[in-house]
Amino acid sequence: MTRLTLLIAFALPLMGCSEPEPEPVQILEAPAFDKLGNPVCPEGYSLSATETGEPVCVGVAF
16 A cells, blocks of 8 residues: 555544534423422423523433
């Protein structure tokens, strides 16, 4: 093999590793409401609010 072929063979796999990892996506879910009208989130989610003040359940990272 020529030197150029060897260089390309080793450079291509390394180029794939140099890409940055994608940003994690935050998972939002609409809360359920109890009999009194209070928002309730399922297990693994915490209650938060959007910019407009609407309640939303946000996935908790472990």
